[in-house]
Structure formats: C-alpha cells, structure tokens
Amino acid sequence: MKISDGFDARRLRPKGPSNWRSRLVLTIAALITLCGLLMTLTGLASLIGHSPALGELNASPAGAALIAGLGLLVTWLGGWMWRRRRRYMRQPLGLSMSAHLMKKHD
Numbered sequence: 001m002k003i004s005d006g007f008d009a010r011r012l013r014p015k016g017p018s019n020w021r022s023r024l025v026l027t028i029a030a031l032i033t034l035c036g037l038l039m040t041l042t043g044l045a046s047l048i049g050h051s052p053a054l055g056e057l058n059a060s061p062a063g064a065a066l067i068a069g070l071g072l073l074v075t076w077l078g079g080w081m082w083r084r085r086r087r088y089m090r091q092p093l094g095l096s097m098s099a100h101l102m103k104k105h106d
Contacts, residue, residue, distance in 0.1 A: 025085045033078030036071050043068025 046064035056063075 019089065022085055022089050026082060029078050029081035029085060031078075033075055033082065036073070036075030036078055039071030039074060040068050041071070043071055 043064045043066070046059070047061060047068065
C-alpha cells in the first residue's frame, strides 16, 4: 500500500488541551504567595522592633499585627490556588471507570 505525499500521522492523534491558562494561574498563585510572605515578614519585623517598612501603617503594634495577619491570609490564598490548579492539571481528562470494572492483574 502506497503512502500518499499528503499523509500526516500527527492528524490521527487527538490533540491534548493547551495548558497555558494553567501555567498563568500557577504563576499568579506563586506571585500572590510571595507577596503574602513579604507582607508577613514585614509585619513580623515591625513587631520585633525594626524600623517600619510601610510607614504609618505598621508603625504601631496593632498595625504591624494586622499586616502580619493579612500576609498570612494572602499566603494561604496563594497556596490554596496553587494546590487546586495542580490537582486540576493532574486529573485525567478522559472517561473514568470504576476500579471494580477494571481488568484484574494477578
């Protein structure tokens, strides 16, 4: 059987989903986590007694504690986004079968 010149085997394979959207969300989640860590460290540094890094906002202990708490919250949010997107990326996109219907290999 002769193979024609216009044959392309790549057309026979199903095209996988593009993951640029997932990579963008992962990048944003990493940046959010990094900003949260920086906020937490800034608040903790002001609580310890170093010079205030954010001016009047964290010059008082209550403001510094607020910045540290918000930083922890933002860090948690970024980590949650990261874990959720990674779990989504690792899910199989095809049909799922129940485990008891699969072929048993002894």
